[in-house]
Amino acid sequence: MPIDEVSLLAIGFANKQRDALDAAYRQFADTLFSVALAALRAPDDAQDCVHDAVLRAWENKTYVPGRGALRSFLSVCVRNEALSRMRTSARRRSIETRMLEPERSMETDFGDPIETARVRRALLALPPEQRRALELAYIGGKTHREIAVELGEPLGTVKSRLALGLRRLGRELEGSVRV
Amino acid sequence: MSAHFDEELELYALGALDAGERRAVDVHVAECETCLAALAVAEHSASALAELYPHYRAPHRKSPKAALPARRMSQWGALAATLLVGLGIGSGIGIEVFRQHAVPDDGALVAIAQSHFAHVSVPMRGTAATKILYSRSGDWLYVVTGSPHSLHISIAHAAGGASQEALTRVEGDAAAWYGARPGIAAPGTTVILSQPPRGEELGRVTLR
Numbered sequence: 001m002p003i004d005e006v007s008l009l010a011i012g013f014a015n016k017q018r019d020a021l022d023a024a025y026r027q028f029a030d031t032l033f034s035v036a037l038a039a040l041r042a043p044d045d046a047q048d049c050v051h052d053a054v055l056r057a058w059e060n061k062t063y064v065p066g067r068g069a070l071r072s073f074l075s076v077c078v079r080n081e082a083l084s085r086m087r088t089s090a091r092r093r094s095i096e097t098r099m100l101e102p103e104r105s106m107e108t109d110f111g112d113p114i115e116t117a118r119v120r121r122a123l124l125a126l127p128p129e130q131r132r133a134l135e136l137a138y139i140g141g142k143t144h145r146e147i148a149v150e151l152g153e154p155l156g157t158v159k160s161r162l163a164l165g166l167r168r169l170g171r172e173l174e175g176s177v178r179v
Numbered sequence: 180m181s182a183h184f185d186e187e188l189e190l191y192a193l194g195a196l197d198a199g200e201r202r203a204v205d206v207h208v209a210e211c212e213t214c215l216a217a218l219a220v221a222e223h224s225a226s227a228l229a230e231l232y233p234h235y236r237a238p239h240r241k242s243p244k245a246a247l248p249a250r251r252m253s254q255w256g257a258l259a260a261t262l263l264v265g266l267g268i269g270s271g272i273g274i275e276v277f278r279q280h281a282v283p284d285d286g287a288l289v290a291i292a293q294s295h296f297a298h299v300s301v302p303m304r305g306t307a308a309t310k311i312l313y314s315r316s317g318d319w320l321y322v323v324t325g326s327p328h329s330l331h332i333s334i335a336h337a338a339g340g341a342s343q344e345a346l347t348r349v350e351g352d353a354a355a356w357y358g359a360r361p362g363i364a365a366p367g368t369t370v371i372l373s374q375p376p377r378g379e380e381l382g383r384v385t386l387r
Binding site for chain 1: 185186187188189190191192193194195196197201205208209212215216218220221222225226227228229230231233234235236237238331343344345346348356358375
């Protein structure tokens with residue numbers, strides 16, 4: 001199978017090549033920054049979070065091509081790092097509340113509205129209890145224990161809803177048409 | 180190896196595990212290809228949810244700084260350039276190549292300086308001279324070519340198993356790649372250079 005540029009970037013990152021680090025940082029900067037900013041809200045904190053998470057993944061060689069797309073891997077790395085920082089700081093607020101506060105001073109684009117709509121549709125196709133659990137985890141930044149407390153449901157039930165919900169979301173996205 | 184993870188992989192991808200639980204998954208997937216593959220699927224789905232966040236432009240797009248301190252890098256870069264010139268590769272492949280791309284970690288040039296190493300020319304088809312430096316202990320190799328074109332590298336080991344793939348980085352009139360891990364340059368290893376992405380073969384050499 002021919003190796004395309006995306007694969008070469010992933011291979012280079014996995015091999016700890018400096019140019020792959022540079023390229024990955026440039027290519028995914030906006031996505032990773034937006035992911036970190038959603039949790040941390042402060043641009044400086046978000047930039048710092050992206051820097052540390054990407055550099056650590058590269059230095060420690062935690063990415064291997066079998067892990068899937070480098071973009072997805074880094075996105076999860078950055079988000080987990082941002083959530084750790086948010087959870088250990090006293091600055092935690094509801095992300096849902098923060099999302100209502102536009103960052104007027106920052107340069108924005110609004111991503112790909114068609115892709116955003118596609119993800120929204122896939123989310124809406126889930127059973128309500130799975131969708132709610134996913135929203136609390138991904139949008140709300142809550143752990144499974146916190147979700148169980150908030151919903152008053154057993155921990156096992158919440159874990160199942162999260163796992164089944166994400167698997168079904170993946171199938172919905174796979175089956176939906178990209179235009 | 181511990182038993183496979185199940186729901187924890189989706190929770191990991193969603194950021195719904197605490198730090199200790201996440202570390203347990205990290206440790207496990209480093210050894211378990213089954214769970215690694217399942218985690219890749221979960222991360223792919225979870226990362227799509229980022230579309231629901233507002234999109235912002237990153238204020239800084241500069242890459243993280245490499246761990247190697249600049250002063251030390253320059254010192255070793257000068258040594259390495261001297262080594263290369265001594266090997267007849269020419270001054271076109273100079274300090275900049277080492278500084279930017281031949282130092283993927285801070286042990287690379289130290290390893291070269293402290294190793295007994297060999298070098299071999301790769302007979303190339305229609306491309307500038309290419310040499311491979313490799314340690315006698317077989318734990319690193321360095322591919323450098325005096326051509327302003329990136330080359331795909333495939334490293335096939337005599338013992339079999341999956342080959343290692345890499346891409347040289349162009350800098351000025353040269354390109355280079357450094358790799359280090361036990362056995363990467365073991366006797367019998369074949370290094371194949373080709374047009375990226377892994378197209379026409381340009382040259383190959385088997386290390387002794």
